[in-house]
Amino acid sequence: MSEVIVITSGKGGVGKTTTTANVGTGLAKEGKKVVLIDTDIGLRNLDVVMGLENRIVYNLVDVVEGNCRMKQALIKDKKYPNLFLLPSAQTRDKNSVTPEQMTKLVEELKEEFDYIILDCPAGIEQGFKNAISGADRALIVTTPEVSAIRDADRIIGLLEANEIHKIDLVINRIRMDMVNRGDMLSKDDVLDILAVDLIGVVPDDENIVISTNQGEPLVGSDAPAGKAYANICKRVMGEDVPFMEITGPTFFQKLASVFKK
Amino acid sequence: MGIFDSFFKKKSSGEVAKDRLKLLLVSDRSNCSPETMELIKNDIIKVISKYMEIDAEGLDIQITQNNDETEGPALYANIPIRELKK
Numbered sequence: 001m002s003e004v005i006v007i008t009s010g011k012g013g014v015g016k017t018t019t020t021a022n023v024g025t026g027l028a029k030e031g032k033k034v035v036l037i038d039t040d041i042g043l044r045n046l047d048v049v050m051g052l053e054n055r056i057v058y059n060l061v062d063v064v065e066g067n068c069r070m071k072q073a074l075i076k077d078k079k080y081p082n083l084f085l086l087p088s089a090q091t092r093d094k095n096s097v098t099p100e101q102m103t104k105l106v107e108e109l110k111e112e113f114d115y116i117i118l119d120c121p122a123g124i125e126q127g128f129k130n131a132i133s134g135a136d137r138a139l140i141v142t143t144p145e146v147s148a149i150r151d152a153d154r155i156i157g158l159l160e161a162n163e164i165h166k167i168d169l170v171i172n173r174i175r176m177d178m179v180n181r182g183d184m185l186s187k188d189d190v191l192d193i194l195a196v197d198l199i200g201v202v203p204d205d206e207n208i209v210i211s212t213n214q215g216e217p218l219v220g221s222d223a224p225a226g227k228a229y230a231n232i233c234k235r236v237m238g239e240d241v242p243f244m245e246i247t248g249p250t251f252f253q254k255l256a257s258v259f260k261k
Numbered sequence: 262m263g264i265f266d267s268f269f270k271k272k273s274s275g276e277v278a279k280d281r282l283k284l285l286l287v288s289d290r291s292n293c294s295p296e297t298m299e300l301i302k303n304d305i306i307k308v309i310s311k312y313m314e315i316d317a318e319g320l321d322i323q324i325t326q327n328n329d330e331t332e333g334p335a336l337y338a339n340i341p342i343r344e345l346k347k
Contacts, residue, residue: 153286182273189279
């Protein structure tokens with residue numbers, strides 16, 4: 001049984017690509033056969049976040065247009081042999097692919113993979129329509145900010161109108177110090193407003209920047225965001241994992257980070 | 262809006278965000294654009310003005326979500342009366 005998951009948000013810059021990379025890598029770590037598809041044609045990024053940018057020969061548009069076989073375009077991950085990336089095209093535009101072509105492509109991949117994860121572009125235009133066309137379920141990424149939440153709400157409406165009813169929310173970049181002093185929406189505030197199921201809360205963590213610099217997803221590491229993403233992966237697979245308490249850095253963590261430098 | 266301003270100031274910015282979002286999403290979801298709201302507002306002014314003198318500047322209408330979620334959204338109007346016509 002394979003599952004097609006679209007990772008979307010409406011607003012840009014909230015962490016869709018980071019979430020795609022980490023959830024995909026996490027599922028591969030759990031032994032699943034996973035393929036990540038970057039559907040952001042013209043602005044490809046998932047390849048750099050995964051650290052695979054030097055291995056691209058063919059891309060999504062090449063596969064759709066029949067310039068190569070699927071196998072030739074799939075890039076194997078550096079660490080996990082059961083994890084693959086189908087990169088997007090950098091020099092084409094969103095209209096190079098239709099929703100029907102995407103659905104067909106995804107159907108083909110279903111035969112071989114347990115999880116097909118689609119990294120959706122920002123916005124609600126053609127790229128979004130392509131990304132959701134073959135999806136069974138969606139992870140919506142939002143941050144605790146009014147603009148991101150408003151867009152997430154709009155996306156939820158559009159997904160439901162497109163018959164995608166399994167929708168889970170990832171609240172990204174939450175800062176407990178700000179929540180505690182009342183200057184940031186809490187997890188419960190966001191859930192109250194959006195009324196969807198929560199699948200994970202990822203703390204604002206500078207290790208994300210470091211891992212992106214290195215091109216190595218941090219899922220499963222001891223970093224707060226690494227733990228949060230590992231839990232999200234378990235929940236994606238249907239495990240019931242309690243939500244961890246997110247706290248600000250403790251005195252010892254701050255001390256430790258000083259010595260790491 | 263003076264009363265509202267001083268009321269909001271006591272809230273933390275997180276609460277302000279939540280209140281703003283709740284209002285915003287109700288109007289987003291109902292597909293009721295600010296332009297439509299303006300038309301509704303002008304019609305309300307026309308009708309009520311037949312019977313009493315109102316403060317058109319201070320008139321405020323909003324679509325709000327009832328606290329009881331099962332009841333659905335409601336149109337809330339705050340219409341200050343200057344003078345009741347005889």
